[in-house]
Amino acid sequence: METMYVPAADTIPVAWGWFQFFLLLTFPLHLLTMNAMLGGLAVGVSQHFLGGAVRQRLAHRLALVLPLVIAFVVNLGVAPLLFLQVLYGQFVYTSSILMGMFWIAIVPILIVAYYGAYLYDFRFSRLGALGKWVGLAVLVMLLVVAYFFVNNMLLMSLPEQFNRYFEHRSGTLLASGQAVFLPRYLHMITGALAVGGLFVALVGRYRGGADDELAIHARLVGMRVFFLLTLVNVGFGVWYLISQPRDTMLLFMGGNPLATAVFILALVLVAAVLVTAYRQQLGLTVAGVVVLVYLMSFMRAWLRSDYLEQVFRLDQLQVVPQYSPLLFFLVTLLIGITVIYWLLRKTLEALRDSGATHS
Ligand code: HEM
Incomplete structure (x- = not known):
């Protein structure tokens, strides 16, 4: 039988905690901007399709900030990518090669999506009825990119799946067949669309004074999107948790006291942001969500180390000081x-x- 081996880990120049600290500091920033990008665009495009003067103005406003937000998503993705490669290089390089056809496709897809975003921004009025279709096409491309990211981040944590390379020799191995894939993707994307709602409300607030009608409308739509989708996402979160292997799930239910405490804190915070969103308190909701995204990223890091526990622990990395x-x-x-x-x-x-x- 053919067997695939995980390559040996490289040495690291300082203790692994430094890299983990910076990974967990920068990754939520990538997530938050990614949420503003996906959610902001989704709300903008749906407003564009619904039509009407104020909705049209909101769609235009969101189209205007989109290229800027994409630039932040990409740049804030680079930092965690570097730290991830240092800590988990032997896994993430392998999984990236195993799904290489799709992974490399992210580059041209992103270039076309970025170009489309500029078109949607600069030619918003001139494109007329075609504009909303351009916006929709960009949204679909970005959702495809997210699909490949979720695939890679899951595949890298499942080295026992690497052997399936021999059935997919042309770099087309994906992890989307795994039971945890769909709830993970839905939890990520629904969260992104919800948080994007808050971004819409913020963009509206920024226009207050210059266009009060737009500001009020953006706040109403954005907060409603956030509230409803967060409620839905509680369901996807529970589904994601119970689709984990039993021992992994129990980590958050007493198995690991710190992970359990973070989980409880996150649940309390979810309830709190639902209340503040219902009361239309934008500032408090945004502050709560930023903390929540950090807590959820910590839980995600525990999940990854638990998946890999049998083959690798971060404290096994050898330090060669520099x-x-x-x-x-x-x-x-x-x-x-x-x-x-x-x-x-x-x-x-x-x-x-x-x-x-x-x-
Ligand atoms: C612009 C479109 C992008 C979208 C929609 C997107 C979306 C996502 C999503 C949904 C995840 C979470 C996957 C999961 O854990 O299941 C993720 C993770 C990640 N993304 Fe992005 N991403 C984009 C661009 C980028 C770019 C261009 C980079 C790098 C330059 C990047 C770097 C990362 C890294 C390193 C992670 C994983 C970090 C970790 O596991 O600790 N992303 N992205």
């Missing part, structure tokens, strides 16, 4: 954050000044 790259990284990070903060301020000022410019 501190200068970490120092260099920290300094670059600080400069980067300052520049991005400055850029964002300039962009927001420019957007405010321009009003509903492009047509």
